[in-house]
Amino acid sequence: MSLVLWLSLLLICVLGAMSPGPSLAVVLRQTVSNGRGHGIAAGCAHALGVAAWAAATVWGLGVLVNRYETLYLALTWAGAAYLVWLGFNALRYASTPELQAENGTKKTYWQAARSGLFISLLNPKLAVFFTALFSQFVTADQGLEAQLIMVATASVVDGLWYTLVALLFSQAHLLAWLRRHVKRIEQLTGVVLIGLAVRVVIP
Numbered sequence: 492m493s494l495v496l497w498l499s500l501l502l503i504c505v506l507g508a509m510s511p512g513p514s515l516a517v518v519l520r521q522t523v524s525n526g527r528g529h530g531i532a533a534g535c536a537h538a539l540g541v542a543a544w545a546a547a548t549v550w551g552l553g554v555l556v557n558r559y560e561t562l563y564l565a566l567t568w569a570g571a572a573y574l575v576w577l578g579f580n581a582l583r584y585a586s587t588p589e590l591q592a593e594n595g596t597k598k599t600y601w602q603a604a605r606s607g608l609f610i611s612l613l614n615p616k617l618a619v620f621f622t623a624l625f626s627q628f629v630t631a632d633q634g635l636e637a638q639l640i641m642v643a644t645a646s647v648v649d650g651l652w653y654t655l656v657a658l659l660f661s662q663a664h665l666l667a668w669l670r671r672h673v674k675r676i677e678q679l680t681g682v683v684l685i686g687l688a689v690r691v692v693i694p
Contacts, residue, residue, distance in 0.1 A: 492637045496628065497644070503624055504645050508652040513574055516683055517610045518653045519660060520581065521603045527661035532600045533607030534653025540611025542646035548621035549638045573613045574688035577606070581681035607653075621645070 492500075514537055522530030611617065628641060659665075 492628070492640055497640065500624075500628055500641060500644055501648065504648040505652070507620060507624070507645075508649045513577075513614070513683075514607075514610050514653070515656065517577065517606050518656055521598070521606065522657045522660045525598045525603060527657055529598060529600060529603035530657025530661060531654050532603040534657055535650050536604035536607035537611045537653055538646045538650030540608050540614075541617065541649040542642055543612065544614075544617040545621050545625075545642040545645040548618055548625055549642060569613050571688040573609055575685055577610075578681040578683075578685035578688065582678060 518530050518533045518537065521533040624645075625641060
């Protein structure tokens with residue numbers, strides 16, 4: 492893959508990672524509620540999910556998702572159900588944030604990573620995105636090395652972006668302000684996640 496072609500791929504991946512959506516909401520929630528490390532764990536795990544979708548798309552899954560509507564719908568509904576579950580959890584937490592804190596219910600790093608991984612794995616729109624993206628870069632005689640570069644680029648960009656988000660929003664003064672308003676933030680997060688679930692299943 493030439494440098495110019497790779498830079499084009501890099502730019503599109505950066506723009507795709509920066510687009511707001513449920514992934515951003517999940518990483519922000521982990522950062523505000525549990526801390527910088529949890530936000531980074533969620534972001535890096537999200538990148539692994541992106542890598543899985545990117546690899547699967549390069550090797551044909553994106554074509555299957557586009558061709559078989561039932562498969563796409565099943566994945567879409569599974570993703571929407573997960574968003575609703577996350578949204579209700581956020582609203583439940585918002586109703587008793589003080590109690591949650593007193594009981595020491597801070598999430599583990601594994602739980603944070605799991606939330607980041609699932610939010611990407613249960614998003615079939617990533618398959619559609621990568622199908623549209625990689626169709627511009629995949630050629631019939633393309634070797635494994637070039638395909639791995641494409642997958643790695645998408646994954647690393649995603650992980651770096653969400654790590655940056657976690658680092659930015661975990662700055663002491665900003666994090667203190669966010670935690671003072673954790674109830675409102677959790678309420679907003681819950682509403683946003685449930686709203687995104689509705690948007691996913693209703694075109």
